[in-house]
Amino acid sequence: MMNSQEQPIISVRNVHKWYSGVHALRGVSVDFRANEAVGLVGDNGAGKSTLISILAGLHAKDEGEIYVEGKLAAIDNPRDAMNLGIETIYQYNSMVPNMSIARNMFIGREPLKASFMGVGLLDEARMRTESVAAIANVDLHLRSPDALVGELSGGQRQGVAIARAMHFKSKVMILDEPTNHLSVKETAKVIGFVQSLKAQNVTGIFISHNLHHVFACCERIVAMAMGEIVLDKPIAETSIEEILQVL
Amino acid sequence: MRRFIKISLQKPELAAALLLAGLVFFFQIMSNGVFLSPANLRGILGLMPEMALVAIGVTLLMICGEFDLSVGSVFAICPMTMAVLMAGGWPFWPAIVAGLLVCAFIGFLNGWLTIRFAIPSFITTLGMLFMVRSLTVVISGGFPPRLQVDAIPTWLFVEFVGPGNLLRASFLWFVVIAMAVSLLLSKTNFGNWVRATGGFLPAATAMGIPTARVKIACFMICSVLAGFAGSIQVMRIGSPLPSIGEGLELAAVAAAVIGGASLLGGIGSIMGGIIGAILIRVIDNGMVLSQVDSNWFKFAVGALTILAVVGNSWLRKRGQSMKVET
Numbered sequence: 001m002m003n004s005q006e007q008p009i010i011s012v013r014n015v016h017k018w019y020s021g022v023h024a025l026r027g028v029s030v031d032f033r034a035n036e037a038v039g040l041v042g043d044n045g046a047g048k049s050t051l052i053s054i055l056a057g058l059h060a061k062d063e064g065e066i067y068v069e070g071k072l073a074a075i076d077n078p079r080d081a082m083n084l085g086i087e088t089i090y091q092y093n094s095m096v097p098n099m100s101i102a103r104n105m106f107i108g109r110e111p112l113k114a115s116f117m118g119v120g121l122l123d124e125a126r127m128r129t130e131s132v133a134a135i136a137n138v139d140l141h142l143r144s145p146d147a148l149v150g151e152l153s154g155g156q157r158q159g160v161a162i163a164r165a166m167h168f169k170s171k172v173m174i175l176d177e178p179t180n181h182l183s184v185k186e187t188a189k190v191i192g193f194v195q196s197l198k199a200q201n202v203t204g205i206f207i208s209h210n211l212h213h214v215f216a217c218c219e220r221i222v223a224m225a226m227g228e229i230v231l232d233k234p235i236a237e238t239s240i241e242e243i244l245q246v247l
Numbered sequence: 248m249r250r251f252i253k254i255s256l257q258k259p260e261l262a263a264a265l266l267l268a269g270l271v272f273f274f275q276i277m278s279n280g281v282f283l284s285p286a287n288l289r290g291i292l293g294l295m296p297e298m299a300l301v302a303i304g305v306t307l308l309m310i311c312g313e314f315d316l317s318v319g320s321v322f323a324i325c326p327m328t329m330a331v332l333m334a335g336g337w338p339f340w341p342a343i344v345a346g347l348l349v350c351a352f353i354g355f356l357n358g359w360l361t362i363r364f365a366i367p368s369f370i371t372t373l374g375m376l377f378m379v380r381s382l383t384v385v386i387s388g389g390f391p392p393r394l395q396v397d398a399i400p401t402w403l404f405v406e407f408v409g410p411g412n413l414l415r416a417s418f419l420w421f422v423v424i425a426m427a428v429s430l431l432l433s434k435t436n437f438g439n440w441v442r443a444t445g446g447f448l449p450a451a452t453a454m455g456i457p458t459a460r461v462k463i464a465c466f467m468i469c470s471v472l473a474g475f476a477g478s479i480q481v482m483r484i485g486s487p488l489p490s491i492g493e494g495l496e497l498a499a500v501a502a503a504v505i506g507g508a509s510l511l512g513g514i515g516s517i518m519g520g521i522i523g524a525i526l527i528r529v530i531d532n533g534m535v536l537s538q539v540d541s542n543w544f545k546f547a548v549g550a551l552t553i554l555a556v557v558g559n560s561w562l563r564k565r566g567q568s569m570k571v572e573t
Contacts, residue, residue, distance in 0.1 A: 056453070057455070058452070058453060077455060078452070078453055078454060078455035079455035082455060088453070090449075090453055092449065093450065094449075094450045094453045094454060095447070095450055096442065096443045096446040096447040096450050096451070096513065097446065097447060098442075098446050098513050098514055099439075099442055099443065099446055099513075103439055103442075103443075106439075107439060107440075107443050107450070107451065107454040107456065108440070108443075108451075108454040108455045108456045109454075110436040110439055112436060115436075119431075119435055119436060119437045120435060120436055121434055121435055122434055122435060122436060122438075122439065124434075144250065146254075148257075151567070
């Protein structure tokens with residue numbers, strides 16, 4: 001068998017998904033290896049969003065298996081995925097606009113001073129200091145952790161989402177169309193961030209329909225069409241033209 | 248400093264607090280100083296908890312992004328359950344606990360139906376409003392039982408306490424509950440989930456918050472508080488009328504909205520809901536003292552609701568447009 005070096009961090013085996021009669025995933029099998037930046041591309045409705053919703057725990061697969069670090073994984077809800085080290089940054093921002101940055105950083109994973117039956121007092125001082133540090137770590141400069149997320153620009157919000165994912169020590173970061181609605185400058189920053197994941201030992205799965213963005217920051221490209229994987233090659237061995245043909 | 252002003256302007260309860268201060272001042276002058284006299288404060292503060300407790304629950308639920316129109320009926324069924332059980336020989340404590348459990352179950356049903364069938368809570372609780380009111384009349388058998396006041400520790404709930412007998416015991420219950428729910432909302436992880444669930448449901452779901460359970464919990468808290476408030480009223484007046492609390496659901500929504508809660512969820516504060524409830528009491532009482540025709544009461548509450556919401560959104564916009572470094 002494979003040695004641990006080659007063992008994929010996530011292995012998707014023959015996964016099927018139906019949405020009320022629509023066969024959205026038709027037996028998808030794909031591996032994501034440690035420290036790899038993979039671009040997942042495809043037209044609208046190709047199944048890439050479905051695949052990542054299953055990995056993120058938002059939807060349940062109907063058939064097939066997912067292995068994380070070689071072990072069969074049951075991902076039934078977003079918490080399961082997070083506990084396995086899979087963090088997802090969504091296209092339509094996983095932030096609550098009328099809550100502060102510090103509150104958003106820790107939604108669902110609040111540090112508590114004391115608790116009783118799962119409900120407890122927030123450690124607000126820790127939330128503030130840790131969010132300031134986490135944001136600084138992704139090279140974003142925000143002065144106050146008390147500012148409302150709704151007041152930030154699209155790029156800043158994406159930055160906070162990335163900071164949150166990094167703070168919780170993810171092993172795999174899924175970025176779902178992170179460059180949508182961003183300015184040119186902010187897009188460059190996100191691409192730079194995906195490039196930097198390798199150095200931090202994080203696997204990146206970058207979903208986009210902008211092939212130029214994918215080619216700028218990924219090592220390998222996986223293309224989907226009609227719910228199937230139609231191409232899986234290192235960037236060096238393919239081209240935008242080839243990918244456009246298979247989509 | 249600018250940040251402080253900005254944050255203050257965006258406080259949801261600001262407009263209501265300003266209105267309250269203005270109205271108190273106004274009625275104090277109009278009534279030649281009677282309004283803030285101890286005797287009158289006794290009247291205002293004595294009745295205030297009943298409405299304010301309902302407003303606390305409704306506000307919490309609105310922040311969670313849902314709506315409860317059944318609180319007026321739940322307000323009536325809790326004391327009716329208690330009175331009927333006591334008439335059947337139950338002691339007071341098990342009887343009131345049974346009444347509150349009935350309310351908790353109604354709240355659970357409101358939440359479960361809303362979420363399970365993905366229907367607006369406006370509809371679920373509108374239906375519940377009629378069903379629970381009807382049940383209240385049915386279990387009373389048409390003739391409400393006499394409340395055995397002797398068997399009730401009224402000193403614990405409704406009797407006057409404190410210096411100068413200024414307050415009723417119910418006021419102390421109200422203060423404790425108000426602080427507890429405020430803390431729950433602003434200082435705990437549960438409160439964070441409530442705000443996230445009401446503020447932006449997709450984000451809350453994606454972050455793994457059990458949004459269905461959070462909502463159901465809020466529905467249950469809201470119902471139990473309404474039932475408790477109804478029980479206090481019945482212990483005060485000494486008779487479990489099946490018609491108490493009619494129209495209360497809209498007054499409670501008005502209180503929450505006056506206090507800055509958004510109908511869309513995510514925005515609001517418990518303090519705001521309380522201020523809203525006090526405002527409604529103050530108008531009611533102040534108009535009487537100022538010898539205004541009492542038929543204008545509902546007009547005033549209605550006008551106030553609109554005024555407070557307009558004022559709030561104006562203040563919030565002013566706050567948002569203030570530039571501070573992020």
